[in-house]
Amino acid sequence: MRRVPRIVVLVVTLAAALAAATPAGSANECEGLQVCVPIAGPWVSVPAAGGAARPEVAWQLTCPRNFIVGGLDAELTHRAIDVSFLGMLGSPVNPGITTSRSVTFVATYVGTSSTSPSFKPYVGCMPARGGGSRVPTSVSVFPPGQxxxxxxxxxxxxxxxxxxxxxxxxxxxxxxxxxxxxxxxxxxxxxxxxxxxxxxxxxxxxxxxxxxxxxxxxxxxxxxxxxxxxxxxxx
Structure with missing residues (x-):
């Protein structure tokens, strides 16, 4: 019976050590996350074509198994690079609902002067705890899915x-x-x-x-x- 408290203390101590030992990312993808595995992508080349219809590029980063995307960031070579990510609809906006294990960054160059624009994506991965779901309210209307x-x-x-x-x-x-x-x-x-x-x-x-x-x-x-x-x- 006396061993149970010791095991609990040991588990808590290991969890605290893991959180303290988790290295910070090169950007701010792990900011605010107690336990975080930072993943850095490469410098992704963005087409510098002009005109009204600008081409876009997509790049996907994936967290380790049993982790989900909890934070995102990017570094840009030019301020005129528009970067966003594809997220799921749902409430609240939250890891496990808006994001999953993988995330896709989408970028477009909207300037006029850069000859080789690029961006570097980052994700901060947090332990997966499951997400919410939405229930249809009508047999002919469906909630957003995947x-x-x-x-x-x-x-x-x-x-x-x-x-x-x-x-x-x-x-x-x-x-x-x-x-x-x-x-x-x-x-x-x-x-x-x-x-x-x-x-x-x-x-x-x-x-x-x-x-x-x-x-x-x-x-x-x-x-x-x-x-x-x-x-x-x-x-």
Whole structure:
């Protein structure tokens, strides 16, 4: 009977030590979280095209198993980069309701002067405790749900040509696709480095196919491409 209090004290002590030992992220993604695992993405290249219809890029970061996204942040090379994330509808706005284990950042360059804009995404991961749900109030009206799932595949870009394929899982339909290039570096990539990689995306038989090419310059850095497939089970 005397061992029970000791075990409780030990568990509390270990939990406190874990919280104290959790390293802070490079940005503010862990601010306000008692227990946090920081995840940093690469520098993601954002197209600098002008005009009224600006292209956007998407990049997905994923927390370790049994963790959910509790905080987000980003570093920008230019103030004219508009960055947001895709969250679920629900109340209250909260981890586990608005966010899940993975989160997708979406960025668009809205300026006129930058030649190689990029952003670096960060997420702070907290232990998963479950989220809320909403109940329909009518048989003909539905609450917002999750009709699509974003599947992603990230691979290394090396000098030469390569092909990256990604498809939805069994029972899912492909309803959208995107790809983006990232550079794992301490400083933002130069315009020359950004232009050293290129990709052409097509959809063949329900599969996303991206033809990738890297110049010799990309051989000296860790460059990656992330391909995303937007998949749906809805009928």
């Amino acid at each position: 009709p699509v799932t974003r599947r992603s595949k990230t691979v290394r870009v090396r000098p030469g040509a390569a092909t990256v394929n990604l498809e939805c899982r069994s029972g899912e339909r492909l309803v959208g696709a995107s790809h983006a290039f990232g550079f794992f570096m301490r400083t933002p990539p130069s315009a020359s480095l950004v232009s050293s990689v290129s990709g052409s995306r097509t959809v063949r038989g329900g599969k996303v196919v991206v033809s990738v090419r890297g110049d010799a310059e990309v051989g000296g850095v860790r460059a990656v491409i992330q391909v995303q497939a937007v998949c749906s089970r809805s009928r």
